[in-house]
Amino acid sequence: MPSTSSYLILSGALFSIGLLGVIIRRNMITVLMSIELMLNAVNINFIAFSHQLASLEGQIFTIFVITVAAGEAAVGLAIIIQLYRLKSTVNVDEVRELNG
């Protein structure tokens, strides 16, 4: 059986890649996808520890994380659509009205 630590290593790798995507990409939709990737990496940790500790609480938490991710994706995509109507771009660098 794969050990819990191998699950944790995979989860850490996915989380780091998601953070990389959030920081370096210019396309707003890809940034949102990277956030989903990070949330999913956290879910892997929850499931791994739920199995190791033989406790169902981790799985319950994972369900709530998935719920929050769904709501966040819906609202985020609506904001992106409205921003595209306003500025005709989904580029993170070009939306800087609050920047001084």
Place this chain on the structure above:
Amino acid sequence: MDSLTANMPLLVFMIVGAIAFASSILVVAMRNPVHSALFLLLTFLCVAVLFFMRGAEFVGTVQVLVYAGGIMVLFLFVVMLINVRHLPDERVLSSFWKGGFAVFLGLFILMITLVRPGVYHDEVANKNRLQAIPKHVVRRIHNADGTVTRKNIVRYTHPKGVGNSEAVGTLLYSDYLVPFEIASLFLLVAMIGAIVIGKRELSAVEEETAPAYMLERVETEKEVKESMSA
């Protein structure tokens, strides 16, 4: 042959994990958002397989249904609605990409060293609790001075044929009922918010060409707004 059968879960984990890792890199690296979304779908499916391997059948199914079925359709829908044309010589990376790579390397090395392979190898023996239904019982403890204290404890019962889904459902509707209801309220708020934010106002050209029922609705909205402001 015996060693192959014994190592089968590890082999599956290696293959599925490698696919998840590679496709998550491609999510970040792809130029076209549609390709990114499809690789993200592949990552989600691989992660669902990993959930199944850890005995979390219900969460794995929810992962496939909600992520692969719901969120990814939403992403693809928005990508195709916005329809951004990317020129080949356009920059993909933001101006902060050097700092981003530095943060990535730092976090990656930190997490790999924090895990320290081998520390988490000990499995709890009682794996059956993942398929058991928790039951609250009150235990009376007779103290030495004659008083009786009541203590709530949780017993895990194993009825025949109880699966992971039933155990999760029972827990969700007993111990976690209030968070569950709050989550449903959260989803309602998110849905209304997304509709209100994503709604658009009709332009002047569209008001001329729009069918009559739509104009009526717009006028009604205006009247309502005026009456509210008055």
